Amino acid sequence: RPDIVYCSISAYGQLGEWSGRGAYDHVVQALTGMMMMSGDSADAPPLKVGFPVIDVAAGMLGALSVVSALFRRMHDGQGARIDTSMVQASLMLMYPNASTFLTHQVEPQRVGNRGYTGSPTADTYRCADGWLATAANTPAQFRKLTRVLGMEALCEDGEALDLAAFNAPGGGFVVARDLEGVRRRFREAFATRSAADMEAQLNAVGVAAARVRRLGEFLAEIDGGQQLPLPYRSYGEAGRGGTRTPGLGFRFLGESMDRPEGAPSLGEHNQALLAELQAGAAEAATMPVVATTLT
Template identity: 65%
Template sequence: MSKPLEGVRVLDLSHVIAGPLASFYLAQLGAEVIKVEPPLAGEVLRSMKEGADTDTPTGFAALNAGKQSLALDIRSAQGAELLRTLAASADVFIENFRPGVVARHGLDYASIQAVKPDIVYCSISGFGQQGDWSQRGAYDHVVQALTGMMMMSGEGHDAPPLKVGFPVIDVAVGMLGALSIVSALHRRSRDGNGQYIDASMVQASLMLMYTNTCAYLTDGTPTRRVGNRGYTGSPAADTYPCADGWLAVAANTPAQFRKLAAVLGVEELCGDARALDLAAFNAPNGFVVPNDREYVAQRLRQAFAAHSAARLEERLSQVGVPAARVRKLEEFLDEADATGCVNLPDYRFHQGGGEVRTRGIGFHFDQDGGPSPDGAPALGEGTHAVLAEAGLDEASIAELERAGIIRTHAKAAAPQAS
């Protein structure tokens, strides 16, 4: 079975997480992705080895599985010209340098479009290609701070800002980049036109907070720090301490609240006018509206504290109330392995003498031929093949390597072998 993007060729100049994740999606969906890296040491994520003697550590390998590595110095005139030549056979071009950097090397959209008029060109940056802040450096937690995400996390007005515990914006802009590229490829197949895409971390952050952003822009509704409470505002959509841990529960509707109250033994709350807006509670549709939130929360805290989180998770799930004991990531992954509680893809990429294991790309196609087993390339592993296919003879490739403009895998591997 074929994959959706077979026949699509991608030149990827990106590094770290956001851009490489976008091209990782394309590679896993069948595209040929040529990762262009500096020939001396490759992209920076290769250096995060944690003591391992490899240039494909797990963090790098997971994001770059299924790609080729072209070790090419784009800062040299000859290297940039070579990349423009390769772009003539590409369908997609990705870069995530600071705006203006690729233009200095003649690799901006206009330059690539000159050799490939229908190119789909995606620039990923922190603040977008235009505007006074476009030249600012950007990292995930900095953009979280800038866009208000940090001040939506945590408890209370006076608590310090709290970042999301992983690079959520980097991941989001990578996903959005992949989506925009696939959309542009579909448009090109329909009408023959290429596309320039400006994807930024700021835009991705606002999409992650989309409903809050729209509420403020439309109605002037300010954001609130809700801690571990759910989005609807129900007092029973929260995270409560139990006898053996914490339980997140989402009893948003009156029907769910009644079931929760029955399991906890606090059925009297369902008719308590101090606790709840009974008119809203007895309406045919809607969410639970508290009259005295702290009173309801205190009653629920007392009830939850007398129960096991694990047992409550099971009982509430059985009666139709969403609930989950708070786990660490490793706990959940181990549980999924041991019990099959969730049907997750199991992607394993060959990497050296072992394998990199993942849980897929977020969705699964029944008719896509299954996951590719190819791992991430060593630095320069694809250089010779890519250039030979482009028409360069052995003497030309050898000369480029002597000049330090390219690096083939044999030379890249030599320091590790010594």
């Protein structure tokens, strides 16, 4: 069957001296440098991402590769034997940083909770009732932010900002001459304000901002509301091992993606599949449901 598509997802791939090694998510984070991407300073201890991001990304990379191979098969009739790995998934997630190092041999800097543009107001601030992330990267966004905070004079302060870059035609990012001084002013301004109020006010004028939430808090806030309708999906029966999910991560606009029948249960299609494979009806009827457990 030259048209069959196989996909292998392993820790290190099928080639090379490390191909026989096993790994888990945090081990690959350590190996590939991901643990040294988080944190506020170069000498901060390693810090892993707070969920198994590489496990998820490896599955998505495998799915994308299979779909690509199936699309190619429509044109040439050929299958594929796909080799992807957790290491490749990690590097894909860090693609800009990995490419920068491969091209210029420049190690990425650890920026903590700050944005990657280097703008002084792409940052996360402690407010009176929580934390707030902002992204006032451009001069136009910076002006809006200072207007909301009553700090407009900062936009004319040549000791604090590079005014030539700030007023240059065509925009760009805000560049600070006194980076720590500018950050301190904004930390002080936000410290007495409500994160929830600031989120609403800044988004209303076109400055991206979000109050820091826990996952459960965020999901409870948007569930059933109109702020951010998600394509939720439920599988199985509630109270009997059923699962509710946030969906597939995408939708086809104008089309329903509902499957009323839900996902099949373990072994549900055994007989139909065995019959399709020309197994005898009697043999198919006696086939047990097989489950495997990782040990």
